[in-house]
Every structure is written in C-alpha cells, then in structure tokens.
Amino acid sequence: MTTGAGTDQRTDTTPAQASRYGMIAIDLDGTLLGPDGAVSRRNIRAIDRAREAGIRVTICTGRGFVECERFLGTIGQADPVIVAGGSILSCPATRRTIHRFAIDHAVVSRSVERLLGHGHAVLVLKDPVETGYDYLVVQGEQNHPIDPVTAWWFKEMNVRARFARSIHEDEHPEHTVRFGICGTDLALAPIGEDLLGHVGDGIHLHNFPAVVAPEHTRLTGEGRRYHILEVFSRHANKWTALSWLASRSGIAPERVVAIGDEVNDEAMIVGAGLGVAMGNAVERVKKAAKRQTLRHDEDGVAYAIERVLGGEW
Numbered sequence: 001m002t003t004g005a006g007t008d009q010r011t012d013t014t015p016a017q018a019s020r021y022g023m024i025a026i027d028l029d030g031t032l033l034g035p036d037g038a039v040s041r042r043n044i045r046a047i048d049r050a051r052e053a054g055i056r057v058t059i060c061t062g063r064g065f066v067e068c069e070r071f072l073g074t075i076g077q078a079d080p081v082i083v084a085g086g087s088i089l090s091c092p093a094t095r096r097t098i099h100r101f102a103i104d105h106a107v108v109s110r111s112v113e114r115l116l117g118h119g120h121a122v123l124v125l126k127d128p129v130e131t132g133y134d135y136l137v138v139q140g141e142q143n144h145p146i147d148p149v150t151a152w153w154f155k156e157m158n159v160r161a162r163f164a165r166s167i168h169e170d171e172h173p174e175h176t177v178r179f180g181i182c183g184t185d186l187a188l189a190p191i192g193e194d195l196l197g198h199v200g201d202g203i204h205l206h207n208f209p210a211v212v213a214p215e216h217t218r219l220t221g222e223g224r225r226y227h228i229l230e231v232f233s234r235h236a237n238k239w240t241a242l243s244w245l246a247s248r249s250g251i252a253p254e255r256v257v258a259i260g261d262e263v264n265d266e267a268m269i270v271g272a273g274l275g276v277a278m279g280n281a282v283e284r285v286k287k288a289a290k291r292q293t294l295r296h297d298e299d300g301v302a303y304a305i306e307r308v309l310g311g312e313w
Helices: 028-032 041-052 065-074 105-117 148-156 185-202 214-218 238-248 263-271 283-288 300-309
Strands: 023-026 056-059 081-083 088-090 097-100 122-126 135-138 161-164 176-184 203-209 226-233 256-260 274-277
Touching (some): 023 028, 028 300, 041 056, 041 300, 105 185, 185 203, 185 226, 203 263, 263 283
Parallel strands (some): 023 056, 023 256
Antiparallel strands (some): 122 135, 122 176, 176 226
16 A cells, blocks of 8 residues: 655654554664665654654664664664564663574574585574674685675674684574575575475575675676575564564554565564555565555655654554
C-alpha cells in the first residue's frame, strides 16, 4: 500500500494522537541512514517527537553494536537497541548485552568448515562484552584472505578482530551469535543453498547487498554487487528480538511499528502491528508491509513517524 508522496513536513502532533502505538523499531542502512551514511535533521526531529509523545524508539539493525554506536549518539538513544540482525539486545548507555540468541557450536563448526571449503574466510560474530573482540575470522589451512569490503569495513568501523586458522581455536564458542562471508551476489547464492542443504535445520540465513565504499563497485564486474551471506540461529531474527523487547516493556505486538527495507527486516515488518516498507525497499518487503513510506533519500522514516503521530496510520 502506498502513501501518496510528498514533501509534507508536518509537526502538528500531540501525545494523545500517538497513544495507539507504544514502540517504533527502525532499521539503519537503507532506512534511517541516507545515501550519505548520515541521519538527516528531519529524521532526528521526528524521532524526538515520537519520544515526546510517549513512544519508545529502538534501532533494529544488522550491524554489530560497535558498527552502529555513532548513530545511536546522533539520535540520543537511551533505550535498548537490537543489533547483529536480532541476535543481540544491547544497552547504549552501558554497552552491556541485555539478551542474546547464540548459535549452537556444533552447527557453527560444521558450517564454518563448509564455507572454508568454498574458499572464503568466515566472519564469526561474537558477543563482544563476553569476548573482548567483535569477530573471530577463521581463515582455514589455506589462509583465505578477507575480501576488500570486509577489510575496509573493519578499518572504517574500528572493529576488533581475532584471526584463526581453525574454528577449534575459538575460546568462546558459547558466545557466537552470527557467522558469514562476503562476496559477489553471483558467487554467494549457490553457497547459501549448499549450506542450507547440509545444516539447514539449525539455522536461517540472509543474502543481501553489503555496505561498500564507492571504489568497491568497480571490483565486482558488470551488473554484479558485493553481498553478505549471514547465518543465525533459527530462533534469532529482528522480530524475535523486537517482540522480546516489547514484551519486556509491556507493549503488545499490535502496538509496535517496524520500518525497514531489506530481507532481514521482513520478519519484523510482518510481525509488527504496523509494518512500514521504505520506498527503496526490496519487493518482498513492500509486499509484506501494511504501509509504504518515502525513500531513505527523502526522509522516509520521518514521513512515516509523522503519519503515525498524526493518527493517519
């Protein structure tokens, strides 16, 4: 369902008008963040007004905590946030983990060996509160290098990584929340199918475009894009984390608004009382949503919040 478009930048909202909803969950990349990788002033003002109206706001992102911390400061986030694709809930003030959905180590071991066999270094995301680092990078006996996008991302985000030849060197197997690889979309699709065929019962996975630097678009070939293949416990997604947080806050699912654009947002778009797809969302997210807002380069988050506060949605 589309909204009809616009340049409308209304601010005439009151707490009484907002009582229908108690929580708004917002994705980062392709949603709250514009193409410049920043949060617009209009989006910041809309989030502030939602809080003033008594609505809790949470960020629900595929990034790890360290990879999104700068934006949490930009919007003055104090309430818990959902990171790592729904596998960790964190407190922005203390940086402590509130809850996590870990992956069974036997599943991780089998999967990592399978991915190494495809010639990729495997990025094993940890709960950094418990381990002291963000990623265990398993390179195998062949010492597979990390790809250019991952190397850039680690440097750009000040990610702490430990490198290992084997998953058996993992000193914190109980604190793995996600693992994956990065490569071209054409290469990752059959790898994902192979992984599901061998260890599918205990996992679910996503394969979608990676955040890249402009120069990386020249490395993939005509019509190709860098993708990330991310694997989680079958119990972990953005909606399981969001519903856990809402329940803990005494907010029923029908009083939750979720805004996103990618395949890893689909579960929360479907589960929330009001699922909102960005104008730049992938088609399956648009089909799953109850409403569609503007694009991320048109302050689509603000547009959606303004309509929630105004009582139109």
